[in-house]
Amino acid sequence: MDEPNNAPLTGCFVCRKHRGEIQIPGGSIYEDDLVYAGHGAIPEGQLSMYLGYLFVEPKRHTPGLADLTDDEAQALGLLVAHLSRALKMGEHAEHIYSLVLGDHVPHLHIHLVPRYPGTPREFWGLRVTDWPDAPTGGAQEIAAFCERLRVRLRGK
Numbered sequence: 001m002d003e004p005n006n007a008p009l010t011g012c013f014v015c016r017k018h019r020g021e022i023q024i025p026g027g028s029i030y031e032d033d034l035v036y037a038g039h040g041a042i043p044e045g046q047l048s049m050y051l052g053y054l055f056v057e058p059k060r061h062t063p064g065l066a067d068l069t070d071d072e073a074q075a076l077g078l079l080v081a082h083l084s085r086a087l088k089m090g091e092h093a094e095h096i097y098s099l100v101l102g103d104h105v106p107h108l109h110i111h112l113v114p115r116y117p118g119t120p121r122e123f124w125g126l127r128v129t130d131w132p133d134a135p136t137g138g139a140q141e142i143a144a145f146c147e148r149l150r151v152r153l154r155g156k
Helices: 013-018 070-091 125-130 139-154
Strands: 028-031 035-039 054-058 095-099 110-115
Touching: 013 035, 028 070, 028 139, 035 070, 035 139, 054 070, 070 095, 070 110, 070 139, 095 125, 110 125
Parallel strands: none
Antiparallel strands: 028 035, 035 054, 054 110, 095 110
């Protein structure tokens, strides 16, 4: 029997993260009753990842944008805007990419990906993380990055 769209799914990666079953480097950057934001996890088999690759998610298991309540939509939109400003002002990102794909994880998650100064044009857009000289970091660098964003968000 399928669980309702708004019920936390036992196998849903995002729901498991929100329940604390999966630990993400840097922990939660922001979290309240409606929304969560955190850094992406280091891919299995790798030692580092692109610094600043963030995910913004509703806490309620929600498959897509059309399924959000007005309160969730407002909270997500504000958090995306605040994080984008923090990335630009605090981390000197030139541009913030935001995208929703939803093909592999059936829980809405908005990707926020900064583009940093010096990124060659051929790596703009979906290839920004492929740039060989892109800023990357391991768990310690991600934790420090997340702490800087938490401080910046508190001072918004």
